[in-house]
Amino acid sequence: MNADIKGNDVVVSNVRDFLLSQTLECGQCFHFVRLGEEDYVLSAMGRCLHVSQRGDNLIFHDTSMEDYVNIWEKYFDLDRDYGAIKAILLEKDDALKPAIDAMWGVRILNQDFFETLISFIISQNQQIVRIKQIVAGISYNCGRELAPFPVVFPDAKTGCSETEGKSTNPEIVLKGVCYSFPDADAILAAGVERIRECKAGFRSPYIIDACEKYKSGIINEKELRAADYTDCIEMLKQIKGVGDKVANCVALFSLGKRNAFPVDVWIKRSMESIYFGKETPIARIQTLADEKYGEYGGYAQQYLFYFGKVNEIGKKTRK
DNA sequence: CACCAGGCGATCT
DNA sequence: AGATCGCATGGT
Numbered sequence: 517m518n519a520d521i522k523g524n525d526v527v528v529s530n531v532r533d534f535l536l537s538q539t540l541e542c543g544q545c546f547h548f549v550r551l552g553e554e555d556y557v558l559s560a561m562g563r564c565l566h567v568s569q570r571g572d573n574l575i576f577h578d579t580s581m582e583d584y585v586n587i588w589e590k591y592f593d594l595d596r597d598y599g600a601i602k603a604i605l606l607e608k609d610d611a612l613k614p615a616i617d618a619m620w621g622v623r624i625l626n627q628d629f630f631e632t633l634i635s636f637i638i639s640q641n642q643q644i645v646r647i648k649q650i651v652a653g654i655s656y657n658c659g660r661e662l663a664p665f666p667v668v669f670p671d672a673k674t675g676c677s678e679t680e681g682k683s684t685n686p687e688i689v690l691k692g693v694c695y696s697f698p699d700a701d702a703i704l705a706a707g708v709e710r711i712r713e714c715k716a717g718f719r720s721p722y723i724i725d726a727c728e729k730y731k732s733g734i735i736n737e738k739e740l741r742a743a744d745y746t747d748c749i750e751m752l753k754q755i756k757g758v759g760d761k762v763a764n765c766v767a768l769f770s771l772g773k774r775n776a777f778p779v780d781v782w783i784k785r786s787m788e789s790i791y792f793g794k795e796t797p798i799a800r801i802q803t804l805a806d807e808k809y810g811e812y813g814g815y816a817q818q819y820l821f822y823f824g825k826v827n828e829i830g831k832k833t834r835k
Numbered sequence: 836c837a838c839c840a841g842g843c844g845a846t847c848t
Numbered sequence: 849a850g851a852t853c854g855c856a857t858g859g860t
Contacts, residue, residue, distance in 0.1 A: 717856030
């Protein structure tokens with residue numbers, strides 16, 4: 517792997533075990549728009565990034581080498597050997613092979629802690645498309661306007677955005693801006709009713725509680741990073757609306773706890789299908805995951821989650 | 836158009 | 849501890 521400047525872009529060549537679409541669309545992040553095949557715009561880390569992939573070349577458009585090195589290489593987890601990770605996982609359990617083979621290009625992002633925390637509080641009992649809409653709506657209402665980019669985030673519709681009433685096809689809507697995810701001050705300044713207007717529903721007060729605990733220092737990112745996995749989860753669960761599943765997502769996607777294993781409906785179904793053959797309590801699934809995958813639980817989880825969801829493994833079929 | 840969604844808190848046994 | 853239920857809202 518090698519990063520070079522080409523015009524206004526940074527081009528990373530010889531990328532292995534990475535597919536942009538899989539990494540973005542596997543349900544770990546919500547603030548992006550697909551422009552075309554392996555071509556995306558995302559809002560992350562206080563920036564608007566246009567990124568695309570052609571074969572084993574990854575292109576960071578209109579990006580400085582400084583930003584690539586300081587932000588995006590880490591964000592996309594590119595400085596890690598996923599070939600080795602896959603080998604270890606398969607050695608632990610070759611039942612993972614179909615999932616790893618199909619989802620070979622998934623990497624676990626290193627996302628911003630606060631944005632991840634709020635995003636996964638929003639995620640509870642909601643579909644991914646809906647989570648994206650709410651994240652876009654909150655960003656539109658409370659975030660900063662980033663450098664104009666010739667695409668509107670189409671998911672920011674439904675009363676939260678200027679795209680209302682317009683086409684939501686990014687090929688057609690060609691004028692717009694990209695918004696940053698707001699910080700805790702901006703959300704608190706907006707207030708719970710504004711968050712409700714973004715369709716966060718009963719999660720709205722949970723979001724406010726998270727902001728307050730974050731601001732007051734009860735929730736502290738440095739402490740969470742320094743803490744071991746178990747303590748980290750317990751600290752996160754002090755926040756209203758954060759249970760085991762949300763805490764594990766935040767720990768995995770933004771705090772570097774790669775042994776975290778979030779158990780949601782899809783993981784539950786997949787694990788039941790592979791290991792139990794029947795309905796099984798979440799606690800037992802969690803325990804089995806820890807025994808089987810240990811320190812690599814997070815990676816196994818992402819392969820299994822995305823594979824299970826795409827193939828609707830274990831989903832009840834309607835007659 | 837019911838059913839359900841990357842769940843959780845409250846309120847029961 | 850474990851089992852149920854309500855929750856806001858709209859995608860499929």
